[in-house]
Each structure stands twice: as C-alpha cells, then as structure tokens.
Amino acid sequence: MRDDHLLTSKHLTRADIEGILDRAAEIDADPGALAGKHDGSLLGLLFFEPSTRTKMSFETAMKRLGGDVVDMGSVESSSVKKGETLADTVRVIEGYADALVVRHPRQGAAKMASEFVDVPLINAGDGAGHHPTQTLLDLYTMREAAGLDDLSVGIMGDLKYGRTVHSLAYALSNFDVQQHFISPESLQLPREVVYDLHQQGASVREHEHLDAVLETLDVLYVTRIQRERFPDENEYQKIAGEYQIDMATLEDATPELTIMHPLPRVDEIDPAIDDTDHAAYFEQAHNGVPVRMALLDQFLGGSA
Amino acid sequence: MSSDDHELRVSKIRNGTVIDHVRGGQALNVLAILGIDGTQNEQVSIGMNVPSDRLARKDIVKVEDRELSQEEVDVISLIAPDATINIVRDYDVTSKHRVERPCQVEGVLTCPNTTCITTEDEPVTSRFEVLDDGVRCTYCGTIVRDGIADLIGSR
Ligand SMILES: [Zn+2]
Numbered sequence: 001m002r003d004d005h006l007l008t009s010k011h012l013t014r015a016d017i018e019g020i021l022d023r024a025a026e027i028d029a030d031p032g033a034l035a036g037k038h039d040g041s042l043l044g045l046l047f048f049e050p051s052t053r054t055k056m057s058f059e060t061a062m063k064r065l066g067g068d069v070v071d072m073g074s075v076e077s078s079s080v081k082k083g084e085t086l087a088d089t090v091r092v093i094e095g096y097a098d099a100l101v102v103r104h105p106r107q108g109a110a111k112m113a114s115e116f117v118d119v120p121l122i123n124a125g126d127g128a129g130h131h132p133t134q135t136l137l138d139l140y141t142m143r144e145a146a147g148l149d150d151l152s153v154g155i156m157g158d159l160k161y162g163r164t165v166h167s168l169a170y171a172l173s174n175f176d177v178q179q180h181f182i183s184p185e186s187l188q189l190p191r192e193v194v195y196d197l198h199q200q201g202a203s204v205r206e207h208e209h210l211d212a213v214l215e216t217l218d219v220l221y222v223t224r225i226q227r228e229r230f231p232d233e234n235e236y237q238k239i240a241g242e243y244q245i246d247m248a249t250l251e252d253a254t255p256e257l258t259i260m261h262p263l264p265r266v267d268e269i270d271p272a273i274d275d276t277d278h279a280a281y282f283e284q285a286h287n288g289v290p291v292r293m294a295l296l297d298q299f300l301g302g303s304a
Numbered sequence: 305m306s307s308d309d310h311e312l313r314v315s316k317i318r319n320g321t322v323i324d325h326v327r328g329g330q331a332l333n334v335l336a337i338l339g340i341d342g343t344q345n346e347q348v349s350i351g352m353n354v355p356s357d358r359l360a361r362k363d364i365v366k367v368e369d370r371e372l373s374q375e376e377v378d379v380i381s382l383i384a385p386d387a388t389i390n391i392v393r394d395y396d397v398t399s400k401h402r403v404e405r406p407c408q409v410e411g412v413l414t415c416p417n418t419t420c421i422t423t424e425d426e427p428v429t430s431r432f433e434v435l436d437d438g439v440r441c442t443y444c445g446t447i448v449r450d451g452i453a454d455l456i457g458s459r
Contacts, residue, residue: 085426108421112428127419129444192445219327 001170004127005114005121005256006295008130008167010196014174016119023142023294025288026140034065034293038300041067044091048075048104053285054124054134061292067300070096087116087205094119099299102126120299125151126280128161130191134262135167137290138221141284142276145258146218149176154213157223159189159269164262166193173202180213181206184239210243214252220245221260222268246270250278317349320368322390322397323380328353328361330383333453335365337379337412338372346370359386378406379413382439382452396412408433408442420444 009051024167043062047055059069072078072093090100094117102110103124110123110130142148153172159165159181162224169189171178179202181182188206197204201296207213208261214220244267250257261269261281273279326334331350340346341359356362363384371391372380379388381403391399411429415422422430422443432439438449448455 086421086424087427104421105419106421106424106447106458107419108441111443112421112426117426126421127444186363190445192447195447196445 004133005110005123006132006299007111007114007121007123008093009132009135009171010130012132012171017136017139017174019134020291020294020298021143022071023288023297024136024140028287028290031064034297036066037297038062039066041065041066041300043069043092043097043098043104043296044100045069045071045103045234046093046100046102048102048109049125050074050085051124052105053140053288055105057285057288058124058133058292058296060289061296064289065296065300067296087114087207088090088116090121099296118140119129122295122299125163128166129151129163130167131163132167132171133288134296135171135290137284137287138164138168138260139171140260140287141260141290143221144259144283144287145280146256151176152178152180152212152213152216153219153220153221154180154182154217155221156210156281158229159183159223160187160224161226161229161281162203163168163259165189165221168221169193169197169202169204170200173200179205180217181252182210182213183243184208184225187225209247210249211252215254217253217257219258219260219298220253222265223262224264224266224268240268244268244270247272247275247276252277270293309417316395317347317366317368317392318395320366320370321372322392323365323372324362324366324390325356325358325386326363326365326380326384327357327359327386330453331363331365333383333456334363334380334387335353335396336456337376337383338367338370342365342451362409364452374410375411377403378409379456381405382409382434406434409439413439413452413455415441415444416448416455417441417444417446420446 019222045055062069070156090113099120102113105127106125108130109126123130154277155165206293225240227236257278258280259278263281263285323334331352338454340348349366351364353361378388387396390397407432410431413430413432415430420441421441422428431442433442438447439452440447
C-alpha cells in the first residue's frame with residue numbers, strides 16, 4: 001500500500017485489495033503458518049466507542065501472529081474522561097506499541113491521530129466516516145461467495161451514517177460492480193460519497209425500495225437502521241420495517257443471492273434465513289480474523 | 305475613468321494593505337477573514353460596490369498597519385478570486401499581486417460538520433481541499449459549495 005496507515009478505503013487500489021485478500025486466503029488455508037511470526041510485537045487498542053467484535057477480532061488476529069495487545073480500556077476508566085485530547089492519548093500509547101488501532105466517534109479522528117504518530121495506525125471506525133478493515137473482510141467474503149467482478153451488489157439500510165457502507169462503496173468502485181443503494185430518502189448516501197463514486201466512474205443507482213432491484217442482485221448487504229435516527233417511534237417502526245428481510249422477501253431473489261450484514265443485527269434479517277444458503281453473515285464475521293492477520297502482518301513488516 | 309480615480313473615494317493609507325478588486329458585496333467577509341471587527345482599534349477604510357473597469361462592481365478594503373499572512377490571502381482568494389493585494393509603505397505601493405487559488409487552505413475556516421474531529425478541542429488546524437466549485441474538509445470529507453464565507457468562524 002502507498003500509505004503507512006490504513007485510514008479509509010478510498011485510496012486503496014485494486015492491487016492493494018487483492019494483495020491483502022490473497023494473503024488472507026493463504027492464512028485461512030493454513031492458520032498455523034504465521035504462528036509466532038510477530039512474537040513480542042504489541043498492538044495498541046484505543047476504542048473510544050464501545051465495540052466487542054471488532055476489538056476481539058483484532059485481539060485474536062494479533063495473538064495468532066504471536067503478538068499481544070495493550071488495551072486503553074473503556075473511556076470511562078481512562079484519562080480521556082479527565083479531558084485528555086486524542087492527540088495526546090495516541091502519542092503516549094505510541095510509546096508502548098508497534099501499531100495502533102483507533103475507533104472514535106468523530107469523523108476524521110483516525111486521520112488526525114495518524115498525524116501525531118510514527119507507528120502504523122489503523123482506523124477501526126471514525127463516526128459516520130470510514131471502517132476500512134470491515135470493508136476488507138466484506139470484500140473477502142464477497143469474493144469467496146460470488147467473485148468481485150461482473151457483480152450486482154445491493155447495499156441497504158442506513159446509508160447516511162453507516163461507515164461500513166461508505167467504505168465498502170469506495171472499495172467496490174475498483175471492481176466491475178453495479179452498486180445499488182436502497183434506503184429511505186432521509187438515510188441516503190451522503191452527497192459527498194455519491195460525488196466521489198461518480199468521480200471514480202463507479203456504476204451507482206439509488207432506490208427507495210428493494211423490490212425495484214432485488215431480482216437482479218448477486219449480493220445484498222443489509223445494515224441496521226437505528227432508532228435514534230428518527231424523532232418519532234412510530235415513524236421508526238414504519239420505516240425500519242420496510243427494510244427488514246424474511247423468507248417472503250426472498251421469493252423474488254435469485255437462488256444464488258448472497259446476504260451479508262456487518263453484525264450485530266437486531267431484527268433486520270429474520271433468523272429463518274440463517275439456515276439457508278443465502279446467509280453469509282456469520283462466515284463474514286469469522287473472516288475478520290484472517291483478514292486482520294494479513295493486514296497486521298503487512299503493517300508489522302510482513303515481507304521481511 | 306481609471307480605477308485610480310475610484311480609489312480616491314476611500315482615503316489613502318500610509319502603511320498597510322489594500323485589497324482591491326474584491327467582488328462587490330464581499331468586503332465584510334474579507335474583514336471577517338482578517339478577524340477585523342473594529343474592537344481592536346484597527347484603522348480600516350472600505351469602499352463597497354464601486355464601479356470598476358474589471359468587475360462590474362467591486363469592493364476595496366484598506367487596512368492600516370497590517371500585512372496579510374499567506375493563509376489569509378488563500379482564503380480571500382476563495383471569495384474574491386479577482387482580488388489584488390497591494391502592500392503600501394509610506395504611501396507607496398511597494399508590491400502588487402493577484403491572489404491565486406490555492407490547492408488547499410489551512411486555518412481561518414471552520415468545518416460545518418459538528419461531528420468532525422477538527423471541531424473538537426484537539427490541537428489540529430482545519431484544512432480544506434479547494435475544489436473547482438467549493439471546498440472540502442480534509443478530515444471528514446464534508447463539501448461546502450455555497451456559503452464559504454459562513455465558515456469563517458471563531459478563530
Ligand atoms: Zn470536517
């Protein structure tokens with residue numbers, strides 16, 4: 001990759017992405033291959049927002065490489081609560097660790113933090129901004145299930161605030177993929193993202209209803225619509241209900257449709273779908289480990 | 305009539321900067337960029353909507369005892385792309401140049417996205433990439449096309 005940090009998926013090239021996915025596939029096929037390779041290395045985890053699975057996934061990946069983690073812990077128990085800036089926090093923890101992983105509620109937080117440190121810094125989510133490691137595991141899952149070219153992908157739910165959606169859309173624009181964005185009008189993709197996708201020459205269509213495109217899709221990526229996005233409970237129930245899928249919804253889908261979700265889900269995918277061949281979301285979650293192992297290996301000096 | 309005649313409408317300054325050929329109506333925004341609100345005893349003369357050869361109507365801002373930083377000139381270029389900056393010393397114009405549209409501007413503007421890290425209490429200077437038709441926050445990606453002057457904020 002061109003950068004020393006992984007802040008967004010926006011600047012990843014097709015070659016960057018394929019390099020990481022290929023490496024992840026090798027690790028997946030032979031999980032012991034890198035055991036002990038990064039013995040003694042430490043990864044600093046700075047999660048300013050609660051997260052269970054992303055954090056555990058990084059921790060697992062690092063330990064499988066023979067390294068260990070130092071964890072800032074929850075914001076409530078740290079000096080952040082006493083008013084320390086993010087810039088100061090990363091500069092202190094940089095002294096303990098060989099690489100940093102940062103999740104923060106503010107957009108641009110990882111980019112700013114990266115300007116204060118010399119060690120590699122990985123963005124694990126910055127508000128409504130980006131979440132590039134999620135994107136890499138999403139692409140890995142998509143490639144395994146359906147390939148990454150000549151593909152029609154539907155991305156549905158909260159497209160406005162969904163950082164996984166923004167990152168995925170940027171990365172998919174490197175491939176021969178038709179992107180369909182399905183959401184209520186109030187939760188459409190930010191105009192900035194649409195502008196960028198057009199600049200990159202991506203094929204982008206926006207829809208208000210899934211049934212307009214469902215039968216053409218190879219992949220449907222579902223995201224959660226959160227209650228706090230709506231001032232009114234009834235309105236939330238009514239709108240969110242339209243973007244939930246169950247077995248009846250899938251009657252119009254092709255038998256090969258792959259359904260993905262960054263998890264955790266609440267009620268946007270009916271559990272009855274879990275046992276069908278459509279469901280790829282648990283596999284998707286498992287793929288976080290080999291993909292993050294491949295990334296960390298690269299950032300910690302993999303080819304050496 | 306030459307533009308020199310019009311410059312007489314506002315008094316000559318001894319030392320300082322004359323910002324000429326500002327688009328009509330933007331003079332107060334130029335003052336905002338310079339952080340001039342009259343409370344610091346700054347000596348300023350303004351001509352607004354003066355007929356101009358080059359622009360239909362132009363504004364002129366003359367600031368006594370002040371030379372501008374590059375950051376300030378960069379932001380002025382966004383709202384007054386035709387402006388000229390004249391440095392005056394002892395009643396003589398010692399240098400005169402057109403503003404140039406920069407690739408990016410630092411400081412001066414504040415990101416309108418309240419969830420952007422640059423609006424937090426962090427040791428970071430705002431930075432905007434200059435687009436053909438607006439500016440874009442380097443940190444959060446927010447694009448502003450209209451109302452760039454409204455981003456000139458609390459500094
Ligand atoms: Zn911003």
